[in-house]
Amino acid sequence: MRLEKCWFCSSTIYPGHGIQFVRNDAKIFRFCRSKCHKNFKMKRNPRKVKWTKAYRRLHGKDMTQDSTFEFERKRNRPQRYDRINTEKVLQAIPKISKVKATREKDHITKRLSAGRVNRRAEDRRELEQSISLVKAPSVLKEDATLTLPKQKVTVSYAQTENTPMEE
């Protein structure tokens, strides 16, 4: 039993899911669900369809080259069963996938961090420009910080009470 990758969106196909299409030239296309299958039948190029992994990799949205990809490689030669090796592998796999996941996350964060800087600059500009909507210029002259003005609240005498606690 093997987990395959969907030809269109590159997600894993679990057993019992999806459709396999074998073309006349004996090339096998596996699809994880009918969405991918129908897109394929419409002859759409996965590299142009935004939500697929192929697009994301091609346009640099996701990590493309990394040493963690070398660990997972399809081998065509069967190997003799070795308990020791298998145990090692089973221990290693979660660690490798963790490292891979963190790296992918970092890649995306790095990519988006540039946007963060821009957004911050934009916010500051907006604040500076439009502070007059919330703060009168004379108040601004007195209190040059870009914050909301301090509200004067009138307190009527009838409301004040002597609290025994205050001295």
Place this chain on the structure above:
Amino acid sequence: MVQFNFKGITVVPSGKEMVDIILSRTQRQTPTVVHKGYAINRLRQFYMRKVRFTQQNFHDKLSAIVDEFPRLEGIHPFYSDLLHVLYNKDHYKLALGQVNTARNLISKVAKDYVRLLKYGDSLYRCKCLKVAALGRMCTVIKRIGPSLAYLEQVRQHMARLPSIDPNMRTILICGYPNVGKSSFMNKITRADVDVQPYAFTTKSLFVGHTDYKYLRYQVIDTPGILDRPFEDRNIIEMCSITALAHLRSAVLFFLDVSGSCGYTVAQQAALFHSIKSLFLNKPLMVVCNKIDLQQLNALSEDDKRLVDEMKAEALKTLQIGGDPNAEQQVLVTMSTLTEEGVINVKNTACERILDQRVEIKMKSKKINDCLNRFHVAMPKPRDGKERPVCIPQQVLEQRAKDQEVEKEKEKRKLEKDLENENGGAGVYSASLKKHYLLANDEWKEDIIPEIIDGHNVADFMDPDILERLEELEREEGLRLAGEEGDDFEIDGDNMTPEEREALNEIRKRKKALIQEHRIKKSTAESRPIVPRKFDKDRQFTTERMGRQLSGLGLDPSKAIERVRSRSVSRGRKRERSVAADGAGDDGMEIDNDGKGSNKRLRLRSVSRSRSRSRAPVEEVIPGEGFKDKEQKVKAIKLGKKSVKKRNKDARKGEADRVILNMMPKHLFSGKRGIGKTSRR
């Protein structure tokens, strides 16, 4: 070929039949319609044709008979003699001769009458001539009727004659009646000849076939012969005699030593001697049958002597290159009942025939040509050394090993046997992992995981995966350490929470402005543009201004004061009611922000102590567009009137509709005069 098989002769019809056949044929196959008005030539032709036709047919039929019956000179003398014996040569020839003559006569008749017909002058005369002609022909046939009948008989009998090939290797069995010839025949061939206790059971020749040394032999069973002078013999005996005389075959003379056939040995010996002339040039064997009843040694002296005489005769026919057991070849004993010696007899007879035939062939001229072609080459031995077969040692060893393996295979326990022991096919499932070749045999029963966490385990298999993993983790550590420094840089330019609050407020306000603008824009067409000072909804109040200004951080009190001092009083002095408010304070009296409503209007008349800021309804306000008070009052009245009906119907407004009938019939039924009714 008619040589020895007479089955192909066509049936000979009797006289009457023949006449009928031919006349009906003439009737059918010649034109039948003729009138006396036809031209004379035509009439003549008509009848001539009939006569000629009949003649032709007779000719054909009779010719067929004559041709198909065999000519006695043209067939094998055996057959001609046989036919003579059976049917009498002369009679046969006579019959055929008569048929021939009849044919000629008919031809003559036809010729004459055709000549006469040439000069026939009327239909009637021609017809008479034709009738006469046909009549004459038929009489001829009638006359040869008996001959035809005889010929038919002969034909039938001839068809049933056994097909004996005179040139084939043949064994002839002869002897007294009831000696056991037919039984012997039955034993060695597949022929099923009648065997009965009475004499002359076999009345004619019977043929059987047997095989010896890959060759076929004919065996001919004859009827018994009695010892009589030649002239007195009957037809049946004559058959045997004929066969004996003409067929070049081996002769088995059967002798019944027990005498149970009804004839003594002496009589049989006498017969032998009388027909021994027929045995010339034929391999002769004397077969003593029925020895189960009487042994040869136990015979009487006379009988023994007779037998010896016969043997001596037989020896003469033997080839002069005689072997030691010549006696065995000539005189044999057997019993068909116990089947003792039967095969021996057959074999001996066949051998002798073969020898004789080979001898003859050898002596003939033709063989010399063939002989040159035969040559059997035998290599001459070079020296007297023995040269046995040589097998290399390895081959012998291999052979021995193969044998061992074979034995082992038989001893080895198969999986099939194991299955059968443990409950059969459905119960026992073979452990396929039994013969796995692993580094450690304990691992054979392991369940190997194939999938973990959405990955295929097989894709990760690597002997040094742990080392590589370590390396990777080290790398990762370094990378993470490096990245932490980067993060701090970005966080430098961050806003304080107050600033963030201000920004949010700004955005809120902006949104509100945009929304308001959009509403205004969308309703611009239907909304009247009224200047601010004629603010009908009373939204531009000092309170609002005050709120807004304080929101901006300014102190609104002065502005409000200024506005108030400048505002025009609206027709009535303001009466303050101090008691209603709280204790007088400095001056921040915020006016009641009352919207003009009917309620206020009504209340106005009731209590006058409360200060009103609103003007009465009839009072003309400059922005509204009324000329004077009366006009405004009238307008109000009209407005109310228009609303009264709706209010009575409890309808909210003009748009509040009640549709009593959602699908009125006139809209949803009926055909159109022209066009389709696919939409309603």
